[in-house]
Amino acid sequence: MLNKLIFANLSHRPVRTILSVLAIAVEVTMILTLVGVSNGTLDSTAERARGVGADIIIRPPGSSVMSSLSSAPISEKYIPWLQQQPHVALATGTVVQGLSGFDSITGVDFPAFDKMSGGFQFVSGGSPVNDNDMIVDEYYARQHKLQVGSHITLINSDWNISGIFSGGKLARICVRLPVLQRLMDRTGYVTVLYAKLDDPKQADAVAASLKSKLAGYPIYTLDELTSLYSISNVGMLKDFIWVVIAVAVIVGFIVVFMAMYTAVLERTREIGTIKAVGGSAGLVLSILLRETLLLAVLGTIVGIVLTYGTQLLMHALPSNLTQETVYSWWPIAGAIAITGALLGAIVPGYKAVQQDVTEALSYE
Amino acid sequence: MSNLTSVTLDDFGSIPAVPPIIRVRGLTKVYRVGDVDVHALRGVDLDIPAGEFVALVGASGSGKSTLFHILGGLTPPTAGSVIINGKNLAAMGTNERTELRKTTVGFVFQKYNLLPTLSAEDNIKLVEFIGGRPTEFTPEFIEILELLGIRNRLKHKPRALSGGQQQRVAIARAIIKKPAILLADEPTGNLDSENSTAVLGLLKDLNQRTGQTILMITHDPEAAAYAGRSVHMRDGRIV
Numbered sequence: 010m011l012n013k014l015i016f017a018n019l020s021h022r023p024v025r026t027i028l029s030v031l032a033i034a035v036e037v038t039m040i041l042t043l044v045g046v047s048n049g050t051l052d053s054t055a056e057r058a059r060g061v062g063a064d065i066i067i068r069p070p071g072s073s074v075m076s077s078l079s080s081a082p083i084s085e086k087y088i089p090w091l092q093q094q095p096h097v098a099l100a101t102g103t104v105v106q107g108l109s110g111f112d113s114i115t116g117v118d119f120p121a122f123d124k125m126s127g128g129f130q131f132v133s134g135g136s137p138v139n140d141n142d143m144i145v146d147e148y149y150a151r152q153h154k155l156q157v158g159s160h161i162t163l164i165n166s167d168w169n170i171s172g173i174f175s176g177g178k179l180a181r182i183c184v185r186l187p188v189l190q191r192l193m194d195r196t197g198y199v200t201v202l203y204a205k206l207d208d209p210k211q212a213d214a215v216a217a218s219l220k221s222k223l224a225g226y227p228i229y230t231l232d233e234l235t236s237l238y239s240i241s242n243v244g245m246l247k248d249f250i251w252v253v254i255a256v257a258v259i260v261g262f263i264v265v266f267m268a269m270y271t272a273v274l275e276r277t278r279e280i281g282t283i284k285a286v287g288g289s290a291g292l293v294l295s296i297l298l299r300e301t302l303l304l305a306v307l308g309t310i311v312g313i314v315l316t317y318g319t320q321l322l323m324h325a326l327p328s329n330l331t332q333e334t335v336y337s338w339w340p341i342a343g344a345i346a347i348t349g350a351l352l353g354a355i356v357p358g359y360k361a362v363q364q365d366v367t368e369a370l371s372y373e
Numbered sequence: 374m375s376n377l378t379s380v381t382l383d384d385f386g387s388i389p390a391v392p393p394i395i396r397v398r399g400l401t402k403v404y405r406v407g408d409v410d411v412h413a414l415r416g417v418d419l420d421i422p423a424g425e426f427v428a429l430v431g432a433s434g435s436g437k438s439t440l441f442h443i444l445g446g447l448t449p450p451t452a453g454s455v456i457i458n459g460k461n462l463a464a465m466g467t468n469e470r471t472e473l474r475k476t477t478v479g480f481v482f483q484k485y486n487l488l489p490t491l492s493a494e495d496n497i498k499l500v501e502f503i504g505g506r507p508t509e510f511t512p513e514f515i516e517i518l519e520l521l522g523i524r525n526r527l528k529h530k531p532r533a534l535s536g537g538q539q540q541r542v543a544i545a546r547a548i549i550k551k552p553a554i555l556l557a558d559e560p561t562g563n564l565d566s567e568n569s570t571a572v573l574g575l576l577k578d579l580n581q582r583t584g585q586t587i588l589m590i591t592h593d594p595e596a597a598a599y600a601g602r603s604v605h606m607r608d609g610r611i612v
Contacts, residue, residue, distance in 0.1 A: 013491070014491060017488075018490050021489065279486075279488050285447060285474060289468070290467075367442045370486065
């Protein structure tokens with residue numbers, strides 16, 4: 010009977026109910042999209058790092074794992090030196106030029122990279138042959154509507170798309186190493202060094218050895234590097250997520266507060282009637298809280314569904330961001346939405362409980 | 374509770390063989406409106422035996438609605454004694470008065486006060502649900518629904534019912550829990566004469582058939598004529 014009353018109350022004011030559910034849904038979508046984009050972007054970065062096939066990664070002095078690379082301070086002379094180190098089977102370097110947003114162009118020594126990673130898996134076309142040839146991954150090609158033979162202007166140069174490869178390897182946009190070095194005016198220098206070992210189990214030992222020889226250079230094993238691509242290691246991102254969660258809770262609070270406050274005002278006489286026929290203050294509060302809970306649960310479900318919409322939108326937009334579905338955050342986002350909603354129902358609930366029956370019954 | 378009952382009986386001195394179902398002595402109610410005390414009831418004494426249909430008649434402001442609210446456990450008295458079905462209402466707290474409304478008193482309001490989101494049937498069953506009783510209608514109650522003429526209107530929501538039908542649903546809602554007393558506050562105040570006659574006839578019939586004690590507030594002498602006895606109020610007193 011109580012559930013019937015709650016459903017009846019919510020369906021009696023469909024517009025208000027739908028708006029409340031949508032507002033809570035937006036709150037949930039905000040959280041899940043942010044977490045999804047954060048995880049997706051970090052995971053795809055980690056996936057591309059793994060796709061290189063290297064066991065050791067050496068980054069420029071002063072850079073952190075999450076800082077974007079856009080200079081080439083490491084001399085190419087370190088490549089043959091690196092290759093001579095114990096257990097190093099193969100060494101190569103890349104040069105990275107940052108673009109707007111999260112995008113960057115990577116200059117690749119294709120023969121060496123092919124040996125290290127097994128080469129790019131081309132969906133169409135193939136490796137760059139000419140200086141103005143560029144290859145892009147499927148994701149970038151789809152977002153920018155590129156195909157083999159298309160032309161694109163980046164870093165003030167015109168490029169011909171010579172190949173489109175399956176994602177998950179090194180970078181999204183690649184050109185020949187000497188071409189990018191020349192364009193960056195950094196011939197003879199690279200941004201990152203990669204080393205493939207004859208025995209991956211030696212990675213920790215080799216990294217330790219290299220650290221002693223290359224003081225000041227951040228040197229990571231592959232496992233170490235990929236484990237660092239997580240939200241908890243990106244302080245600003247973590248803070249940003251908390252800010253968004255706080256905003257989401259406030260939005261949920263305000264929406265439910267307004268909806269429930271209006272509902273209590275509108276239903277003053279009904280609340281009086283329920284009390285008059287023996288309904289306790291607890292029952293009245295229970296009705297309001299259950300209504301709120303139902304709104305929050307519906308909002309969470311709709312919010313999760315809307316997250317798939319933002320995923321599609323993110324997919325269609327010409328950005329380098331990837332949004333993942335982070336299932337573990339569904340209950341967290343739901344709990345946040347429910348908490349905000351229940352907080353919003355406290356004052357209206359208190360008002361309803363405190364209403365004098367005789368005044369409520371004469372309320373017009 | 375037994376202490377309260379014994380104290381009350383002592384207070385009243387003479388104990389009738391069958392005590393009245395409503396016994397009021399020296400009842401006063403003072404409202405504070407701004408800085409002014411408003412004396413709504415100024416020492417009301419009233420006995421209503423079980424099974425009686427009493428009309429409480431008075432002009433607006435005479436205190437009859439205040440008496441109605443106190444007898445129904447909707448608001449506490451300022452002073453005096455009120456015994457309803459053996460329970461001293463004056464000594465009750467909020468929870469006990471809620472319990473009284475749940476089990477002992479049935480209300481019929483001038484404006485029906487049905488929940489607009491529920492069907493007529495669910496409006497009636499809600500009272501049983503709140504009272505923690507089975508919500509299915511008994512054959513005996515279905516007969517009462519027939520008597521009230523609403524059995525075929527139970528699935529409708531209040532907005533689909535006429536005023537007269539809504540008031541019949543309200544009566545059904547009030548009596549389903551078999552209350553010791555049925556309090557009706559201007560039950561025909563919002564009805565046309567035809568429906569008024571029908572509703573008053575139903576209340577009288579209900580009283581005669583089932584022995585339901587009814588206290589009806591009205592300012593209409595024609596309505597009061599349906600009751601077995603009329604009690605008049607003026608300026609917060611029984612006259």
